[in-house]
Amino acid sequence: MADFALPETRYALSGDINIAYQMTGLGPLDIVIVPGAISHVEFHHELPGLTAFLHHLSRFARVVTFDKRGQGLSDRVSGVPSLEERMDDVRAIMDAVGSQRAVLLGFSEGCPMSVLFAATYPERVSHLVLVGGFVRAGRSVSDEAFEAFVAATVKAWGTGLSMKRVIGTHDGNEREIALLGKLERLSCSPGAFKTLMLMNRRIDVTSVLPSVRVPALVLHSRADAVVPIAEGRKLAAAIPGAKYIEYGNLPHGACFAGACEGLIGDIEEFITGHRDASFPETxxxxxxxxxxxxxxxxxxxxxxxxxxxxxxxxxxxxxxxxxxxxxxxxxxxxxxxxxxxxxxxxxxxxxxxxxxxxxxxxxxxxxxxxxxxxxxxxxxxxxxxxxxxxxxxxxxxxxxxxxxxxxxxxxxxxxxxxxxxxxxxxxxxxxxxxxxxxxxx
Incomplete structure (x- = not known):
């Protein structure tokens, strides 16, 4: 493998809030990755999978990752940012890196905001890719069940329990669990995570989905332990002309999976019209x-x-x-x-x-x-x-x-x-x- 230096963390100013981001690759296309509820642009590289995922994307694109306000290395804020504020952050990052138009690649909790951004600013979005997404958080369960899930998650925050479900680890060894727990703690505090989850429960982009006019690709896995496959199907069905691809064995955090070459190939083909069949066997x-x-x-x-x-x-x-x-x-x-x-x-x-x-x-x-x-x-x-x-x-x-x-x-x-x-x-x-x-x- 050729040397792949870890990217430098920089900051974009969104209003008076500093948003941490990293940029990888020199491809002719821009991809902005909108993260889920747990993120840390630097510590993510300590986990298996993500660095390789970015490396593969950077073969054909310039890839931007960032921490949303209140998370990771971005400025902490009081309360929970609205979708409108999160859109401002994406726009500020694109302006900072000189990107007039980009692919939005949303993961999990980042999907609703990506949908809203694409519908609001279609001139700045060339393609919309949604992985493990949903229309509304926890839609398939009752309010009581959702609140109980959040309470249990907050109680175990920092132990790696949440990230275990995200990356599909059932057992995990001591060092892996320690890394996952540290990522949770570095991402945000237990209270901030609880507030974020309860706010997400109130977000519903159903009425926005028919307004998406950019090419859209929805990717979901039947093995997703966080967002049921039915949610991905609903999301795809509600976006006009969206292409939907279903996988059988990828976890919710597909970018951390060691065997996500197929997903990367599907993204590349959707964006560029062709796929690189020369992934090294590693x-x-x-x-x-x-x-x-x-x-x-x-x-x-x-x-x-x-x-x-x-x-x-x-x-x-x-x-x-x-x-x-x-x-x-x-x-x-x-x-x-x-x-x-x-x-x-x-x-x-x-x-x-x-x-x-x-x-x-x-x-x-x-x-x-x-x-x-x-x-x-x-x-x-x-x-x-x-x-x-x-x-x-x-x-x-x-x-x-x-x-x-x-x-x-x-x-x-x-x-x-x-x-x-x-x-x-x-x-x-x-x-x-x-x-x-x-x-x-």
């Missing part, structure tokens, strides 16, 4: 990535000579493979004077790095190691993706015999008995944002 998973290398390896090679140095490297590689295997990791490859490995548990990854470093030090080889947890792309025997680049950049900040980890790793191993010392905030080459790094002990 798997994307959440993993902790470990990079190591030998400090001052060139100097050491010169000092000990070629034959002795090759013997040391062979011992180094055998030790690395044994240590990674012992900690249930995957040894990806040797990098010459270091290794790349992945783990499905951040705690085991940190312990492996510490054990490998201590053993190598006894051999007279000072190591440095960097770890980061994020989404990786598995291509045959190799891996790629932002998390791999991030782990390499974290390692670059290390001193001899040191193991550095990102904030994500420390957050996920809380309670695992590992100790860390703050090393400060760093700018990692080629990766946006400021990164808090910690030394593992």
């Amino acid at each position: 798997d994307r998973v959440l993993a902790t990535v470990l990079f190591t290398d030998i400090v001052d390896s060139t100097r050491m090679a010169v000092e000990v000579g070629d034959q002795r140095w090759h013997e040391l490297l062979d011992r180094h590689d055998r030790l690395a493979k044994q240590t990674v295997e012992k900690h249930r990791g995957t040894f990806v490859k040797s990098t010459g004077d270091g290794i790349l490995a992945t783990f499905d548990g951040p705690g085991r990854a940190v312990r492996c790095a510490l054990a490998f470093g201590a053993a190598a030090q006894q051999m007279g080889l000072p190591l440095r190691a960097g770890l980061h947890t994020g989404e990786i792309e598995v291509r045959g025997q190799d891996v790629g993706g932002i998390a791999v680049h991030a782990a390499a950049r974290v390692m670059a900040q290390c001193g001899a015999n040191e193991v550095l980890v990102s904030r994500v790793v420390t957050d996920l191993v809380a309670g695992a008995g590992l100790k860390f010392t703050e090393r400060g905030t760093f700018d990692l080459k080629g990766i946006p944002g400021h990164w808090e790094l910690f030394a593992a002990q």
Whole structure:
């Protein structure tokens, strides 16, 4: 996979409210993604699926994601924004990025506002795509049942329960649930979410749907655990000339699904008239990535000579493979004077790095190691993706015999008995944002 740097977060001014957005790709078309009720433009990249989803869309379009006012990195506001205010925010973002006309791609709670925007400003919308949408929130249940659902959701806010339903996770491991819970907490407070849901219950765009005159595509899945399939069918039937496509196994948050190539292809074909059939056959998973290398390896090679140095490297590689295997990791490859490995548990990854470093030090080889947890792309025997680049950049900040980890790793191993010392905030080459790094002990 080619390098796909995480986009920079910027702000557009809507009235006196700052709206956080990111922009990806340089395609001839503009796609503005209108998020659901849970969003955080930066932390979304820590979850499996979304970065790849944006990467695929950016092959043929310039893609804009944003946090609605009151959510994520956008300004907090009192009360709940109206649909009219949310439309103002979309218009402000389009103006900020110089987009005269764009595709509106609405997800879930973002669908009603997308419909209203398309009907009100058809000159600024080329296509309307609605995924997991509805005409009115909770229309299929009684007021009492809906209020009980909201109360239960608010009570469990921050545990990952809501996002589990969104991405279709039935069980989930400890690190995944921790990420989902953190996204909920970063998106908005429990009280703000409750107010938003109760307000959404009162929104009904039934009377607006016949006024939509832009080409519309409605996508819904029978496996959607948040919005029943019947709601998607109603939505499509009420929009004149809308194209409707139904899926069998995608979750409500289809953009987080690892197997949404078909949905992406349907969107591309609807917008451009053709679809890219060359998606690489890859798997994307959440993993902790470990990079190591030998400090001052060139100097050491010169000092000990070629034959002795090759013997040391062979011992180094055998030790690395044994240590990674012992900690249930995957040894990806040797990098010459270091290794790349992945783990499905951040705690085991940190312990492996510490054990490998201590053993190598006894051999007279000072190591440095960097770890980061994020989404990786598995291509045959190799891996790629932002998390791999991030782990390499974290390692670059290390001193001899040191193991550095990102904030994500420390957050996920809380309670695992590992100790860390703050090393400060760093700018990692080629990766946006400021990164808090910690030394593992």
